[in-house]
Amino acid sequence: MKIAIPLFKERISPHFGASGKILLIDIEGETVRREAILDVGDKSAMEIARLLVELVVEKVICGGIQHYYKEWLIRKGITVVDNQKGEASETIRMILEKEVFTNKNTMSLT
Helix, strand or coil: CEEEEEEECCEECCECCCCCEEEEEEEECCEEEEEEEEECCCCCHHHHHHHHHHCCCCEEECCECCHHHHHHHHHCCCEEECCCCCEHHHHHHHHHHHHHHHHHHHHHHC
């Protein structure tokens, strides 16, 4: 799963499109395969949204996001988890823990 988190320093940016950097994470199972910082400079929110589609991002985790961009991303097949805050690294840790929990539950059901 490829996840994008707009950044404000080390934290989740308060608003999609207001950040010059995006953390890209490629997660497989319960491990981070790759992690990179994408410098988007002064691109508009729409330019960033298009770039995320080109990069085949599956999920965006952000603070606030205008309804138009959120709906546009959703129509392109990207899950948008908005109204988030805190350290990006903590968010990644929580995603991995959830993945481990989900995998363990799935394994115990079969």
